């Protein structure tokens with residue numbers, strides 16, 4: 354583990370409830386109109402995420418989890434309601450956020466370092482600042498020694514670390530993650546969960562994570578949003594009630610973790626199906 358001073362420049366202010374939320378989703382609906390039918394993907398969805406907070410979103414397949422992230426990123430406009438980032442209404446694609454998907458989507462012909470630096474090139478971040486930031490992120494994510502490797506020389510977990518570094522390079526106020534560890538084996542996934550918890554604590558970034566794993570959601574998040582089957586609505590938001598620093602085995606064995614996962618499981622099992 355790195356000494357705290359090694360990553361001092363990554364550290365930002367901790368969660369600050371009471372201030373303008375980092376993300377505000379206000380009574381949003383999304384309807385998709387296709388040739389054959391209209392699909393209501395989301396209905397009556399409202400959610401505030403405080404600066405520095407980690408919120409996970411779980412729900413059955415097709416309930417609109419990815420749609421919700423796309424709204425926050427400005428990749429999709431709501432059919433009703435409004436979305437705000439840092440108090441500012443989202444009106445189109447937002448370049449300041451970070452986005453991590455299930456597949457790392459790295460460029461095969463670029464080394465790990467140059468894949469991370471792609472973000473800097475796209476945003477015209479000065480080269481020396483981008484290099485320093487890349488070095489820090491490589492250290493924090495445990496990629497040291499692999500910075501010159503090409504994607505095919507990296508394991509799936511390492512490729513996702515590169516994708517995470519790329520998403521964090523420009524210090525996004527909000528990090529959106531859509532099933533980022535879904536394609537990894539169980540052990541690597543656990544290791545990535547532990548690293549993500551550490552990175553989140555050190556950077557203070559606000560995180561919205563979509564996951565199918567109840568364990569992953571409760572281990573990582575301050576709050577877990579449980580959604581109903583389509584049309585997706587928020588069934589309940591479960592407070593996990595654990596300290597930010599979470600040793601893996603101890604956390605999973607804790608009463609708070611078991612209570613949270615039990616509640617989430619019950620909500621997912623109990624929600625009535627829509628047609």
Ligand SMILES: Nc1ncnc2c1ncn2[C@@H]1O[C@H](COP(=O)(O)OP(=O)(O)OP(=O)(O)O)[C@@H](O)[C@H]1O
Nearest residue numbers: 385387392394413414415416417418419420421583
């Ligand atoms: N561009 C689109 N056009 C039409 N329908 C869409 C479009 N995008 C999503 N949908 C529909 O909206 C609903 C929600 O999709 P979304 O991908 O957000 O669900 P999800 O909860 O992320 O699913 P999963 O867990 O399987 O990834 C689905 O029924 C999907 O088919």
